[in-house]
Amino acid sequence: MIQFYLTALQMALCLAPMAMGIFITMKVFNIPDITTDGSYTLGAAITAVMLSGNMPVAVTLPACMLAGALAGTLTGVIHTKLKIDALLSGILVMTALYSINLMILGRSNIPLINTASIFIKSDWLGNELNGQLLTALIFVGVILALLIYLLRTDFGIAMRASGNNPVMTKALGVNNDSIRIIGLAVSNSLTGLSGFLVAQYQGFTDINMGIGIVITGLGSVLVADAIKQWFHVKKIGRQIMLVVIGCAVFQAVLAFTLSIGIDPNLLKLITATFVLLIVALPRLTAFAKHK
């Protein structure tokens, strides 16, 4: 039983970079970006091809992040320079990426068995899962620290202000277009990183693995948002930490629904309903009080 939830936690850690990326676009910049579905699979596809081609993990990792950053940049350029709605820009890039990903993979599915992996395949903490968990934990910790640092720098303050009040930042010498493009690039490079982690963790890359993944990230950010409001969390660093916790809560809920014997085919329906519930909860409670 505990093993079952630890597996969910492991998945949550692998998806945490993506959730942090969605936090950047949605909460820092106020941009609804759904390039995610494409850039996630992009990271996983590159991982599958490079690792099965015996490339080292140390090269594969930056390659995934760079590819994700490129996808984000593309969405950003379409959105800011061609003045196309952010949602549509994301859909366009995501759709185009499906073909690109298929081209990279060459077929719809690549297994990763006996290839190099970031997850240490040994029983150095009692069992294999503990070792994987620790690796993922360290990894997410480093990403978290870097991101908190970035958002607290002068550039990070400019990023946050640009999403909060673009009229002000323009008058303060911030190029809102450029900073949005950079934000989308950072966000999608983190998403590519999640693709990299998940592909190695589950041991395969599938062309359809990214479908609806954005809702998982969105759900994690919304759970984090709810916790943030309950506990009046103001500091940006703590808000990002909450995203990782939100991601874990989200995966735990999914694991729970599976454990009570719900048909796995209904998982996306349950995911969507769960996200709807989190979004609607404040309004539903307000409505109940009003009555």
Next chain:
Amino acid sequence: MLIINHISKIYNAGSDDEVRALQDVSVEVKKGEFLVVVGTNGSGKSTLLNLILGTILPTTGSVSIDGKIISHLPEYRRSPWVSMVFQNPANGTAPDLSIVENFRLAALRSGKKGITIGNNTKFRQLVKEKVTALGMGLENKIDQSIGSLSGGQRQALTLLMGVMDKTSLLLMDEPTAALDPKSAKVVMELAEQINREMGITIILITHSMKDALQYGHRLIMFDAGKIVKDLNKDAKQSLTITELLEWFA
């Protein structure tokens, strides 16, 4: 210091709904001058301010500051010279960011927003000192989100933020229009102090006749896209509120 050279701004040129917001306006503002601009709605005074700030570009003519023509630059590249206090206090601050973070960004108006942490102990001390001088009791709240403050507090902070970094020109577009009389007085006196002590040139647009008489060294009036009155310090001092109101009749 600021030279407006034969500037015109025409919207929808050639069509039936052509609007001549500014018609061949020339004016020179000296360094350290506190210029007050009055005029009816639609007379062109806000258009002038926006042309200097860069939110709109002129149809013809040019704007130069300290000898450098800036009228072709996008807004974000004019920040080394021009600082703006908006009419709506909400426009000048990022509500979800703390007071000190807002000040940090303002302090970098003309500079690079790099990936180092500039919001350090030394900077926090500086912000505390600046905010203490306001006498609003905000010095112990610098980590509070600026959106939780009143409009008057936010506008006073915006004004301080406007001069955190070096600036040649401070533009104020009806900065007290949304404020109660007490906050309005604080903001106007702060503006006067900034002009007097730091020697920063100010252009103030106002609909308050009282403020127009009380503050500044020079008064100009816009009507139908042109400057129709231009009073120097002496002429402005002898002006009465009745005479000023007659201009609008």
